[in-house]
Amino acid sequence: MRIIVVGLGLRAVSVLERLQAHMDEAEVVAYVDPKPHQIERLKNHEAIKPYDTLEEMLAGEKADLLFVSSPNHMHLEHIRLGLEAGIRMFAEKPVVISMEETMELAELLSKHGADQVLIGLVLRYAQHARDLRAAQAAGQIGDVVSIEANEHIAPYHGAFFMRDWRRYSKYSGGFMLEKCCHDLDIYNMVTGSRPTRVASFGGRKSFVPSNAPAKDADTQVYHVKESIWEAAEDPFLSDGDIVDHQTAILEYESGATMAFHTNINVPDEHRRFCVIGTKGMAEGDFVRGYLKVTDAHTRGTLVDEDYTKSIDRPGAHYGADDMMCQDLCAYLRGEMDSLPVSVVDALEAGVAALALDQARTTGQVVDLTSYWEKFDSFDLRGTAATTKKMESIQ
Structure with a gap:
């Protein structure tokens, strides 16, 4: 399970750390973030490759899951790129930040499939x-x-x-x-x-x-x-x-x-x-x-x-x-x-x-x-x- 990450902040690291605890085969291989936070908590963190943009990372890595944990206002564009690349995603809440973005994402999901995006609404768990x-x-x-x-x-x-x-x-x-x-x-x-x-x-x-x-x-x-x-x-x-x-x-x-x-x-x-x-x-x-x-x-x-x-x-x-x-x-x-x-x-x-x-x-x-x-x-x-x-x- 090769995972790439856009937005490697404290929340992303916390979830990925727990994911790796339950899934030995989960390997974070690359990320996009100008200032990653507490990356050392992840397994084999020295080998995780940084990229400048999500487009470059999607093109440069063969991955199974894209973890979207960027600031909320960036989610729509990052999810759009993931959907167009055909990669399964896990996105942190909230998905998007406006009524207009909600409808725009709904249209994208209707084309690509809503099951392409898993979501981090953790309270249901x-x-x-x-x-x-x-x-x-x-x-x-x-x-x-x-x-x-x-x-x-x-x-x-x-x-x-x-x-x-x-x-x-x-x-x-x-x-x-x-x-x-x-x-x-x-x-x-x-x-x-x-x-x-x-x-x-x-x-x-x-x-x-x-x-x-x-x-x-x-x-x-x-x-x-x-x-x-x-x-x-x-x-x-x-x-x-x-x-x-x-x-x-x-x-x-x-x-x-x-x-x-x-x-x-x-x-x-x-x-x-x-x-x-x-x-x-x-x-x-x-x-x-x-x-x-x-x-x-x-x-x-x-x-x-x-x-x-x-x-x-x-x-x-x-x-x-x-x-x-x-x-x-x-x-x-x-x-x-x-x-x-x-x-x-x-x-x-x-x-x-x-x-x-x-x-x-x-x-x-x-x-x-x-x-x-x-x-x-x-x-x-x-x-x-x-x-x-x-x-x-x-």
Whole structure:
């Protein structure tokens, strides 16, 4: 398994490191990145060949997989080149950064096949998500009626966003897309549908000059995560245009509704969800590591998982990075027929995030009905071999 990489930053190295741990035959042979980060963590890193452009690397290497982990605004062009070269790809989320790019990529995938692009929406691989899907499949929740969910991250992580290239929407696509596309994908999965109408409110109130620490204060907490490209020094004086808090409401094709909240200055972080159905309720927290399912009729506990005791895996995202790479290896070897998330799922989650920012900036409810009609005209579900068969990874 010969792998070439465009965008060899910390995220790419972290995933490739876990991939190599599960796949001895996985060999990173070349990369494009003017400033690779922590390449020494990869096997045989001294032999990995650098290229100046993706075109040169595609022409100069015989490879089995192209890993696309460049900054978000470069994804469309890099995926386009990969599709035209006929190489299988693994692309980090989010896939693209605008509604227009989404439709452009949908057209490309309709021509080349959606199964050519595997996607790094890692939250679907978490044990929490697997067990939540299993509870749904067992009928313990019934039809999903409403959801309350959030993603709250700690100040050290929030400061990273305000110092990193991700602070610019022109590069990241906005905070909701860059950080919360995982969550929006999970709730698309839970409802078995997509948002039809969305509204949103938010802005920037924490990482602003008036809240900057005193000059003699210890500010190390705001520099825990290193920024490599387009870095800024002070998160409170940042010139970025992303928000640091946002509240959203969504109505789905299934009729379910959700209230979602994100904030990047939460001292005791959590990533909670409460899924309320006609037969039961599932509540949990990816960060604090639990899942509880309660029967609506008897109020009896049907599932009570403490993942802080049961999950011991290396890597980030609550062990999901390692679980994703394990499944990717099995899929690439032909040992699995499908993966739990597809590039189509990722595009649909991205549209939800982009629509929420449109609603926030315009102050209007955004109706996605006509957009989905056009998106569905490309019949991407019919071209994708990677579908939502969660049963295959339970």
